[in-house]
Amino acid sequence: MTAEYKIIGQNIPKIGLEKRLRGQPIFSADLELDNPLILRVLRSTHSHADIQRIDYENALRIRGVVGVFTAEDIPGKNLTGIINKDQPLLATGKVRSVGEPVALVAAETQAAAESALKAIEVTYETLPAVFHTAEAMAPGATKIHEKGNLLFSRKIKKGDVDKAFKQCAAIVEKTYQTTYIEHSYLEPDAGAGYVDHDGTLVIFASTQNPHYDHKELVGLLGLEDKQVRIIQAATGGGFGSKLDMNVQGFVGLALYHLKRPVRMVYSREEAYQATAKRHPLEMALKTGADRQGRLLAMSATITCDTGAYASYGIAVTSRAAVHATGPYEIETVAVESRCVYTNNPFCGAMRGFGTPQIALAHESQMDLLALELGLDPLEIRRINALKPGSQTGTGQELTASVGIGKCLDEIRPYFEQAKAEWQLEPIGPYKKRGVGIGCMWYGIGNTGVQNPSTARITMDRDGNVTLFTGCADIGQGSTTVLAQIVAEVLGLTPDSIRLFVADTKCTTNAGATSASRQTYISGNAVKGAAEQLADVLLTEAVNKLNAPKTSLQLDSGFVRVLDNPDKKIEFSWLARRIREKGLPLTWNGFFDPDTVPLDPETGQGVPYATYAFACQLAMLSVDTLTGEVKVEKIVAAHDVGKAIHPENVKGQICGGVAMGMGFALMEAFVPGQTLSFKDYLIPTCADMPEVVPIIV
Amino acid sequence: MISINFTINGEKKQLDIPAGMTALELIRDRLELKGTKEGCGIGECGACTIMVDGRAVNACLMFAAQLDGREISTVESLDQAGQLHPIQEAFAKQHAVQCGFCTPGLLMSTRALLTEKSNPDRSEIVKAISGNLCRCTGYHSIIAAIEDAAKPQPKEGK
Numbered sequence: 001m002t003a004e005y006k007i008i009g010q011n012i013p014k015i016g017l018e019k020r021l022r023g024q025p026i027f028s029a030d031l032e033l034d035n036p037l038i039l040r041v042l043r044s045t046h047s048h049a050d051i052q053r054i055d056y057e058n059a060l061r062i063r064g065v066v067g068v069f070t071a072e073d074i075p076g077k078n079l080t081g082i083i084n085k086d087q088p089l090l091a092t093g094k095v096r097s098v099g100e101p102v103a104l105v106a107a108e109t110q111a112a113a114e115s116a117l118k119a120i121e122v123t124y125e126t127l128p129a130v131f132h133t134a135e136a137m138a139p140g141a142t143k144i145h146e147k148g149n150l151l152f153s154r155k156i157k158k159g160d161v162d163k164a165f166k167q168c169a170a171i172v173e174k175t176y177q178t179t180y181i182e183h184s185y186l187e188p189d190a191g192a193g194y195v196d197h198d199g200t201l202v203i204f205a206s207t208q209n210p211h212y213d214h215k216e217l218v219g220l221l222g223l224e225d226k227q228v229r230i231i232q233a234a235t236g237g238g239f240g241s242k243l244d245m246n247v248q249g250f251v252g253l254a255l256y257h258l259k260r261p262v263r264m265v266y267s268r269e270e271a272y273q274a275t276a277k278r279h280p281l282e283m284a285l286k287t288g289a290d291r292q293g294r295l296l297a298m299s300a301t302i303t304c305d306t307g308a309y310a311s312y313g314i315a316v317t318s319r320a321a322v323h324a325t326g327p328y329e330i331e332t333v334a335v336e337s338r339c340v341y342t343n344n345p346f347c348g349a350m351r352g353f354g355t356p357q358i359a360l361a362h363e364s365q366m367d368l369l370a371l372e373l374g375l376d377p378l379e380i381r382r383i384n385a386l387k388p389g390s391q392t393g394t395g396q397e398l399t400a401s402v403g404i405g406k407c408l409d410e411i412r413p414y415f416e417q418a419k420a421e422w423q424l425e426p427i428g429p430y431k432k433r434g435v436g437i438g439c440m441w442y443g444i445g446n447t448g449v450q451n452p453s454t455a456r457i458t459m460d461r462d463g464n465v466t467l468f469t470g471c472a473d474i475g476q477g478s479t480t481v482l483a484q485i486v487a488e489v490l491g492l493t494p495d496s497i498r499l500f501v502a503d504t505k506c507t508t509n510a511g512a513t514s515a516s517r518q519t520y521i522s523g524n525a526v527k528g529a530a531e532q533l534a535d536v537l538l539t540e541a542v543n544k545l546n547a548p549k550t551s552l553q554l555d556s557g558f559v560r561v562l563d564n565p566d567k568k569i570e571f572s573w574l575a576r577r578i579r580e581k582g583l584p585l586t587w588n589g590f591f592d593p594d595t596v597p598l599d600p601e602t603g604q605g606v607p608y609a610t611y612a613f614a615c616q617l618a619m620l621s622v623d624t625l626t627g628e629v630k631v632e633k634i635v636a637a638h639d640v641g642k643a644i645h646p647e648n649v650k651g652q653i654c655g656g657v658a659m660g661m662g663f664a665l666m667e668a669f670v671p672g673q674t675l676s677f678k679d680y681l682i683p684t685c686a687d688m689p690e691v692v693p694i695i696v
Numbered sequence: 697m698i699s700i701n702f703t704i705n706g707e708k709k710q711l712d713i714p715a716g717m718t719a720l721e722l723i724r725d726r727l728e729l730k731g732t733k734e735g736c737g738i739g740e741c742g743a744c745t746i747m748v749d750g751r752a753v754n755a756c757l758m759f760a761a762q763l764d765g766r767e768i769s770t771v772e773s774l775d776q777a778g779q780l781h782p783i784q785e786a787f788a789k790q791h792a793v794q795c796g797f798c799t800p801g802l803l804m805s806t807r808a809l810l811t812e813k814s815n816p817d818r819s820e821i822v823k824a825i826s827g828n829l830c831r832c833t834g835y836h837s838i839i840a841a842i843e844d845a846a847k848p849q850p851k852e853g854k
């Protein structure tokens with residue numbers, strides 16, 4: 001690829017945009033099926049209890065009720081979970097939290113399904129429940145899972161922190177806590193399915209990872225790969241929650257037994273009760289610096305409450321540990337991060353996997369250190385900021401694409417102006433203005449484990465290019481970005497690329513749409529496949545055009561000679577020629593970022609091949625009489641590498657700022673109390689300040 | 697069952713409906729207009745916003761029976777012989793669509809606003825869409841789109 005891009009970096013219309021504007025995309029709840037059964041789940045009313053009996057005879061007698069299923073009806077392995085499998089689809093023997101699914105009902109009507117739920121009698125024997133990680137870790141605590149309540153711990157040790165703390169001019173030691181957060185994507189979870197003519201279970205899902213869903217369904221139902229097909233329906237946001245299976249397992253189980261079309265749509269209340277939350281973290285940090293503000297030592301103890309099930313708990317725990325230093329170079333580091341089961345709602349992935357939580361801690365530490373040392377908050381960050389050649393807490397030497405310094409430099413003029421002028425403007429009695437900055441870093445992809453993506457590109461005899469990708473676009477625009485990459489490599493326009501996306505029957509695994517990984521990892525897989533095709537076309541054109549390969553380029557469906565563009569040959573001619581030779585017109589791409597697993601004792605390794613960085617400035621006013629905080633303006637400078645679709649990136653930044661503001665000032669999910677949007681307030685447009693997104 | 701007469705997206709309808717049916721159920725399940733979404737069912741999210749006699753309302757909070765004698769528009773009404781409506785064009789231009797689930801409701805709130813007032817200021821825009829939740833965009837691009845849509849449009853073609 002040449003340095004000058006034609007399509008990369010262009011804000012092309014999002015693929016499928018017109019449909020979205022017309023309200024035409026088919027979300028799972030919009031699917032029209034032939035007389036579908038309605039599925040509902042009976043959920044646990046206990047936090048921790050043995051199930052002694054489930055009696056559903058009366059439910060089956062209700063007119064319109066077609067089936068009631070419990071754990072006993074699951075033909076395969078009744079355990080799910082992407083990292084560790086600890087979560088039954090339907091409770092087996094006991095329940096570990098309120099809301100856990102106990103029985104599945106299939107009925108002709110919603111009303112019959114509701115009646116059936118009321119008619120099922122479950123006899124529970126309550127067990128002692130723990131709602132605090134400290135209680136769960138106390139000796140003799142009731143065991144939530146057989147293996148005990150400590151699910152995982154991640155240690156990071158670099159150098160001698162005790163010795164380094166003795167040399168510090170200032171040390172700040174604080175404990176921070178965060179709340180549960182609910183993803184609150186606008187589309188409540190839903191799914192539907194039918195049994196195809198050949199017996200395949202076809203399941204439409206609102207999902208961030210169709211190929212994972214496929215694997216789970218095959219395992220749950222004891223089927224062969226080809227007997228299950230997952231198709232991603234239009235997906236109305238995910239933010240991590242739609243990485244877990246939400247309704248897919250229930251849809252699959254009902255299809256398996258009943259062989260009739262089914263649909264399952266969560267109400268907002270059920271989505272709130274049934275799906276993962278952001279982990280509440282308790283973070284005790286001790287950070288020390290010398291007189292100039294250079295960080296010498298940081299130690300942290302982090303506890304993640306994963307609730308009744310792991311979901312992505314291990315990933316959150318590990319990521320929080322790795323990111324605890326913030327985007328700063330610190331000579332000595334000692335972190336222990338633990339993931340603990342409780343009888344609270346289960347927690348999983350949510351935008352950042354623990355990074356937003358730990359950022360609250362590491363950034364507060366920086367401000368407190370600056371205060372103690374009499375330094376400027378931006379300056380103390382600048383002198384410690386990672387740069388090429390820096391070593392992270394895991395001992396990874398960063399070689400390129402380390403933009404935190406640049407982000408700070410972009411924010412500096414806004415920060416200086418805000419402090420010198422804006423903050424001092426009189427705004428009436430009791431009101432005061434404040435200015436703050438915060439930084440973050442974020443490793444791209446999964447932490448120290450393989451997380452490959454694959455892609456396939458074909459060309460037909462007429463020269464048409466088709467991309468097959470398993471990458472689920474949940475609104476962030478990955479399909480558009482992947483089409484841009486193919487178009488750039490092949491000299492085509494993005495709208496001329498035919499697309500098959502996130503359908504396990506015809507696409508290969510691209511992994512999860514999470515961890516900011518799809519543009520980088522699936523993007524490189526797609527690029528790899530496209531480059532193979534480009535190479536084959538160029539090779540084939542050499543004889544025809546009688547010109548060396550290096551003098552050729554792909555442009556608008558032709559291979560052209562660079563300095564004589566009229567000398568050209570169509571892709572279709574080349575495609576036919578390649579076909580006549582008996583060569584395949586299909587190319588597979590694969591990409592897996594280079595990582596080195598973290599050492600279990602020291603946490604040393606290369607958890608991510610590359611990182612994103614950001615610095616944001618917040619300008620706000622506080623009513624000192626009422627305590628009301630109003631955010632007036634956010635300036636957000638981000639290093640995202642090369643922005644393939646800058647407006648998409650800005651959309652992510654602005655959406656992220658809104659979610660971060662909700663996390664900081666508005667949102668708190670209280671188990672047992674928070675029911676729906678009426679008592680869980682996410683930012684409306686009236687809450688949002690001016691946001692200035694900057695891509696460095 | 698009760699009988700109602702109404703106009704939806706320019707088409708006259710006469711239907712017998714159960715008294716307890718909501719306007720949202722009527723639109724989505726009976727008339728199979730799936731562009732209008734259900735995000736909460738309790739009037740908090742605005743995904744089901746439709747226009748009734750020129751005003752934006754949450755279809756989930758309205759009984760279908762209340763539509764009797766009224767004129768209703770849903771997102772499907774914006775299509776003008778295959779062309780996008782200027783409001784939709786503005787949303788496209790400002791990249792104001794991510795997942796698209798809140799989009800139909802936002803478009804209808806915008807249309808009701810611009811029907812009432814062709815040149816709203818920023819605070820009027822914010823007020824008009826403050827009942828429409830969006831979790832993807834942070835609203836920045838949406839407000840910009842509505843400001844765009846409110847600007848005088850050239851009358852001639854595209």
